[in-house]
Amino acid sequence: MxxxxxxxxxxxxxxxxxxxxxxxxxxxxxxxxxxxxxxxxxxxxxxxxxxxxxxxxxxxxxxxxxxxxxxxxxxxxxxxxxxDWSEAAESFAALGHPVRMRLLHEILTGRRTAAELAALEDLGTTGQVYHHLRQLTAAGWLHTTGKARYEVPPGRVVPLLVALAAARP
Structure with a gap:
């Protein structure tokens, strides 16, 4: 085996x-x-x-x-x-920005459209929000479900929460 x-x-x-x-x-x-x-x-x-x-x-x-x-x-x-651990660098780098972490949190708690996310305070301009959404999507932490709706793929929900828990002291 x-x-x-x-x-x-x-x-x-x-x-x-x-x-x-x-x-x-x-x-x-x-x-x-x-x-x-x-x-x-x-x-x-x-x-x-x-x-x-x-x-x-x-x-x-x-x-x-x-x-x-x-x-x-x-x-x-x-x-x-x-x-080769360097292959994981892009995935970790995508999580390394406070705005991206906030976007993931907001998406997991129910805000799914780009418009809802762009309307949140302290995330920057609409262009900056889209930039962060593209980074998260490219790294596999998000995918689009149509009409500018985003979700964390089912196979990434638990790993994301595990990474978050592991980052705590």
Whole structure:
């Protein structure tokens, strides 16, 4: 079984484990250390021969717009360390501007049209707003749904929130 097949199987099994998750008050009983997710992923990576472990991020998100997303992604440490990290620079750079972060926040909370976004204070001119929207779209953090409407693609909602959480001290 190659790495990709093992990761697919790992994701399938993790999904099955998540569906069997005990109630929050039972979680503490089930894992005295409180690291129930870490213990599970450690065991799964070890079982699939990822000697150096790996990284998993997952989430279930209900936005103020009532949209609901569930998503997970896992990668073994070895694969991550072998990749060319410079390829991720454009994606991170797109998130590196306060106006772009504000635009993403506004879009996730319900403002979707360019007109709604351009009308917000402290974002600059309409041209500047469009420039930032193009940067986010080019990096894959947004896509257009027609008539100058924007949304964060479903496969990017949880990763965006994970990146935001990881940026906190």
């Amino acid at each position: 190659d790495v990709e097949e093992r990761l697919t199987e790992l994701e399938r099994r993790l999904g099955a484990l998540e569906r069997q998750e005990p109630a929050p008050d039972e979680q503490a009983k089930a894992t005295p250390s409180g690291f129930w997710a870490l213990e599970g992923i450690r065991a799964l990576f070890a079982e699939h021969g990822a000697a150096h472990g790996g990284v998993l991020f997952t989430g279930t998100v209900r936005l103020p717009t009532e949209e609901h997303y569930e998503w997970q992604y896992a990668r073994p440490t070895g694969a991550l360390l072998e990749e």
